[in-house]
Amino acid sequence: MYESITFEEKNGAAWLTLNRPEKYNAFTEQMNKEITHALKKTADDEGIRCLVITGAGKAFCSGEDLSRIGEVTNHGEILRTRYNPMIQALARLEKPVVAAVNGVAAGAGMSLALACDFRLASEKASFIESFINVGLVPDSGQFHFLPKIVGMAKALELAILGEKISAQEAKKLGLVTKVIALDDWESETGAFAERLAAMPTKAIGLIKRTLRESMSLTLDEILEKEAFAQRVAGLTHDHQEGVTAFLEKREAVFEGK
Structure with missing residues (x-):
């Protein structure tokens, strides 16, 4: 059914996995559409009581696939047609959503994580506001979510300096709910999802x-x-x-x- 993500249900929770590990799960138009479709399915299915979003391989999501960025003539239109509907569907989902950040979350990948209700981070995870490094501004809801989570001054610092933030530093900033050791990653993320799925x-x-x-x-x-x-x-x-x-x-x- 899907080409660039996987979607499975277990124990009352749905697991949406970004599945382009060879490209560090970078977004494509196809992936944006598939995520939006899966979010609608989650909203409509009463049997799904929690959603977990994670990435295959070493990364959570490295943001937009830049291999075709040279072909882009209207970045704003890409946001309006691809990213904004995805973030809006995620924000409006009236079920708990967990970002299981297993590796780097960069650019719009960080935006995706910020739009979730909880962020669990592997001890090897990291976050980076990479937009500035290619001469762009944060998007996909960053100007809404980031200052509400870390405050205006820190949001400005992160967005302009574009420095990588470790999972431990992200926890101190309030960006993540919990940092989890690699050996406990699967068991603890699963237990957290099942806990939420069993709630009202x-x-x-x-x-x-x-x-x-x-x-x-x-x-x-x-x-x-x-x-x-x-x-x-x-x-x-x-x-x-x-x-x-x-x-x-x-x-x-x-x-x-």
Whole structure:
């Protein structure tokens, strides 16, 4: 079904793997389209309660495949037609999304990781704002996500200096949730995904949506958004299960409904 990614489901989680290891999983038009398609499938499938995005081989994603960049006459149009729909679909996904950064995440590859909800980093992972090194500016949502994660001053520093950041430094900056040793990479990323997949998915979606909207709202508007979200969450099966489990002094078994 896919040529440049793989997509599989296991234990309630979907695993989307960028699969051009010989090119360090660099983006192509085909890959952008396939990722966007897989994101739509994730959104539509109630059986998928968590999404993990990772890379095959040594890299997470090295950004745009530059082998054909000389043919490009309108970089903005590439963003509008290829990257923006992908990032928008990812940001609007009301299920938890984990970037399992197994190697370098550069340029738009770093953008992809930043657009996810959680970033797990292998101890060998690294991040680099490589746009400046080819005379370009950050894109694919970087101006939205990066300053919100690390602050304006640090975002400016990273974007202009274009220096490689180790997984350990990324953790200090708040870019990643956790740094994982190579020997534990598969087991810990799998366990993290399964943990999220077993949580109340509808509540997670409401949290994501409300937090996203809150960035541009007043306190009064946020209070109303919270009331609306709580009303919706209160009608879910998982809320009833959570209350029942609490009263019965047992672990809740959420179904994502």
